[in-house]
Every structure is written in C-alpha cells, then in structure tokens.
C-alpha cells in the first residue's frame with residue numbers, strides 16, 4: 001500500500017496540533033487518526049481540550065501549530081471544502097430561539113441547498129426520528145433542554161455527512177432519548193460515515209466506539225479499542241461487599257495477595273484486580289470464611305472504562 | 315459562490331420571521347421615534363428657538379428624526395450579530411457549506427427592510443403632525459434614498475463591532491448612539507452649540523444626511539456658513555460610501571478572525 005492510500009483510509013488525521021489561549025495550552029501536541037467508517041470516542045476530564053480539538057477539525061478554530069486533514073482535506077488550507085463534507089453538533093445547542101423546531105430544520109435544510117420541498121420533507125422525517133413531531137410547531141423558547149439538544153443533533157443529520165463531529169451529544173438527555181441518539185449515530189456509521197464523538201459518559205463510548213482516545217491537558221494519552229484499553233489495566237476485577245464495615249481492613253489484607261485493593265467504605269465494598277479468576281474467587285472466599293468475615297455480595301467482572309479513565313488520567 | 319443570493323434570501327427570511335414573531339420589539343422600536351416626535355415637536359419644540367428653523371419647528375425636526383432613526387438602527391444590527399455569535403448560530407453557519415457572503419447579505423436585506431418600514435411609518439407620522447415635503451416626490455425619494463444609504467453603511471459598522479462585543483455591551487450601545495446622534499443638526503442648529511461641539515456637529519455624517527434631506531424635502535434650516543453645510547448632498551453620499559469602504563472589509567476581516 002502506498003503512502004497516499006494509507007492516508008485515504010483515515011478520515012481524520014491530526015498531527016501535533018497545538019492551540020494556546022493566552023498563556024495556557026488548550027492543545028499541546030494533539031495526535032489522532034480515525035479510520036473511515038468508524039466511530040472514535042474522545043474522552044477527557046473538563047478542560048482537557050476536547051472541544052478545542054473538535055473546533056479545529058471542524059474549521060471553526062485555527063490551530064497555532066501542527067496540521068490536520070478531514071476526509072483528506074486540509075482543515076487550514078481548504079476550510080470551505082471541509083465544510084461540504086462535515087457535520088458538527090456543538091457542545092452548546094445552536095438553535096434559533098424565535099423559530100419553531102420545524103422552521104429551524106427547514107432553514108438549515110435550505111442552507112444545505114435542498115429545495116423547499118425536500119427541506120420540508122427532510123425536516124418532518126428528522127422530527128419523527130428524534131421524537132419531536134409533537135413539538136414541531138412550538139418555538140424553541142418553549143423547548144426543554146433535552147428537546148433543544150435533539151433538534152440541534154437532528155440538524156447534523158439533514159445530509160449524512162462524511163465526517164460527523166459530536167461534542168457531548170447526549171449530555172442532558174434522558175435514557176430513552178439517549179438510546180434514540182445512539183441508534184441514529186450507529187446507523188450513520190453503518191452507512192459509512194466517520195464520527196468523532198466527545199463524551200463524559202464512559203458507557204456511551206463503550207457502547208458506540210470502535211476506538212477510544214483519552215485526552216489530558218491537550219494530549220492524547222491513550223488511544224486504542226475499548227477492549228484493549230480495558231485489558232491494558234490488568235485482568236478481571238473481584239468485587240466484595242461486606243456485611244460489616246469494620247471488616248474492610250482485614251478483608252483488604254486477604255485481597256492484597258492478588259492485587260492492590262481499592263476500598264469504598266460507605267458501600268462496604270472492596271475491589272481488586274485478579275489474574276486467575278476462579279482460583280482467586282475460591283481462595284478469597286475460603287480465607288474470609290476462616291476469619292469469620294461475612295460477605296453480602298461477591299462478583300467477578302471485566303474492568304469498566306471508568307477504571308481505565310481514572311487510571312490513565314490520574 | 316453560486317449560492318450567495320439564495321443563501322442570503324433564506325437567511326433574510328429567517329430574520330424577517332423574527333420580526334413577525336416579535337411584534338413587541340418592532341412596536342417599541344417604532345414607538346420610540348414617535349414619542350420623540352411628540353416630545354420634541356410639542357413639548358420642547360414649543361419652548362425652543364432654533365436658528366434657521368422657521369416658524370414651524372416640526373418642519374425642521376422631522377428630517378432630524380428620520381436621520382436619527384436610521385443612525386440608531388445600528389443597534390438592531392449589533393444586537394442580532396452579538397446574540398447569534400453568543401448562541402453559536404454564527405458557528406453553525408461557519409461549519410456549514412453556506413456562502414459566508416450570503417449570511418451577511420441576508421443580514422443586510424433584513425436590516426434594510428426593517429429600516430425602510432420604520433422610515434415609512436415615521437414619514438406618515440410626520441405628515442400627521444404637519445410636516446411635508448415641498449420639492450416634489452422625486453426629491454423626496456432622493457432624500458429617502460440618502461437616509462437608507464446612511465443606514466446601509468452602518469450595517470458594516472454594526473457587524474464589525476458586533477463580532478467584537480458581548481450581547482450586554484450591544485444592548486447598552488444606544489446610550490452611546492443617542493448622544494452621537496444629538497451632537498449634530500438633528501434637533502438644534504450646530505451654530506448654537508459651543509464652538510468645538512458645533513464643529514463636531516457640522517462634520518457629523520448624520521448632519522450631512524439630515525441637512526441634505528432638509529434641502530431635498532424643502533424643509534427649513536439646511537443652510538449654514540461652513541463648507542460642510544454648503545455641500546450637504548455631496549457629503550451625504552460621500553460619508554456613507556467612505557464608511558462602507560472602510561467597514562465592509564473590516565467586518566469581513568473580523569468574521570475571518572473568529573477562528574483565532
């Protein structure tokens with residue numbers, strides 16, 4: 001495979017992006033590649049630079065250093081061409097308060113250069129898909145926060161973009177609506193779009209992402225598949241819930257033979273990484289019984305992304 | 315490029331829909347000049363002797379009111395531009411394949427349509443209080459053209475400043491606009507002001523438009539000693555053209571600089 005072919009299979013390529021606001025680095029050598037037709041989850045604590053990265057890739061902000069291409073187009077040199085192929089849902093919904101939901105979607109449809117009829121039809125389809133049919137004729141002023149966000153998201157689906165940027169798309173949505181959004185995003189990826197999605201919800205990244213990049217202080221500090229990220233912090237976890245909080249110390253000593261335990265005193269819970277699952281489970285239970293420590297609940301499980309996140313951003 | 319006109323029209327229509335939806339805002343926008351006409355025409359005007367204004371102060375006043383309304387119209391541009399930027403609407407347009415010229419064109423069409431309506435209502439209001447034009451309809455139309463030309467040039471100042479200000483600052487901007495529109499020949503003759511202020515008022519772009527309007531409408535009070543007063547029509551064209559030539563590129567640059 002030639003160099004250019006290799007580049008073509010990536011829809012997003014960022015190399016050493018830097019961005020400074022005043023003295024502070026918002027991005028400090030941001031590298032990321034996302035394969036065409038996949039979804040990359042961008043995780044990171046508040047202020048890590050997620051929005052800054054998205055805004056640079058979506059041509060809204062100019063990087064101070066580094067370079068980036070989206071769908072093979074340089075974001076700094078060809079912003080107008082990039083805008084033809086991307087969609088962006090910003091962290092803050094950008095809707096016209098005075099217009100109705102339907103009028104907003106028709107307006108944007110027209111600005112995507114659909115004719116009046118098609119813009120109207122597409123608006124109705126999207127209102128249906130995002131559960132806003134009933135509120136279609138209401139002004140945005142009277143929408144709830146979640147309804148606003150869904151309308152904002154619907155706008156990015158007017159024309160299936162080749163590359164879609166979603167900045168915390170499900171913040172403030174109830175579980176049912178979050179599911180609807182996930183389905184819409186999955187369908188888009190299935191149809192070949194590439195998505196970069198920032199989120200604070202690790203289960204969201206777990207559900208949707210083919211690739212997860214963890215950002216801290218403007219740098220990608222972990223970048224892999226969800227499964228490999230999880231296994232990178234060790235094998236399975238053993239969770240114990242004790243009947244009596246006073247036993248935490250003693251039970252912790254037992255678990256320490258397998259891996260460093262983490263205690264949550266309020267929940268009377270202990271968690272430790274274990275290599276050999278069944279063997280560890282049997283041995284821990286025998287030792288606890290011998291010491292007369294009563295166990296209320298016990299479970300073996302894979303590490304969660306929360307644990308990955310806390311570990312790599314620590 | 316092919317979409318400049320259609321994008322501009324789509325965006326202008328959305329702006330105009332705001333008007334239809336928010337009649338209270340239009341009404342208060344219209345009420346203000348009408349209240350001013352009544353206040354100045356009947357309350358202060360009856361106690362004022364304006365040099366060169368003739369017997370009927372309202373004949374002198376109305377062109378000043380027209381000019382002031384056009385000048386204060388800049389706050390509409392300012393408020394819409396700052397609000398859209400702060401709500402992320404500007405960013406939405408910037409991430410879409412929308413013609414950027416079209417976005418600005420839409421803004422300009424909406425502002426001009428609004429100001430034309432304002433001017434029409436104000437002219438009707440002036441006629442109701444005894445103001446009239448005396449040099450025929452063509453000159454009257456020319457005067458209205460000059461008024462709208464001033465408004466047009468201020469769109470670019472509004473866009474430029476709007477991209478640099480917060481919505482709060484924008485809604486306070488009329489406090490600056492009001493005195494700027496009064497240190498002019500709008501309500502009184504600059505000749506009656508202290509020397510330095512009078513000179514400022516003579517050269518105020520608004521004064522040029524208002525004096526030219528008085529001349530074209532055949533209302534009293536346009537004549538003056540200064541060069542500026544004697545070349546009012548020329549200046550009423552030159553000022554807006556100069557303002558546009560300076561601020562149109564500046565506002566385009568401010569728009570590009572949003573990505574800094």
Ligand SMILES: Nc1ncnc2c1ncn2[C@@H]1O[C@H](COP(=O)(O)OP(=O)(O)OP(=O)(O)O)[C@@H](O)[C@H]1O
Pocket residue numbers: 021022024025026044045046047048049050051052053091
């Ligand atoms: N326009 C701006 N002016 C000044 N500083 C900024 C600006 N935008 C971002 N920053 C700073 O850059 C850093 C990164 O911000 P960014 O919004 O990219 O973080 P984020 O990861 O999206 O955070 P969050 O999870 O809270 O959305 C922060 O320290 C922020 O204060």
Ligand SMILES: [Mg+2]
Pocket residue numbers: 050051052091167
């Ligand atoms: Mg953010």
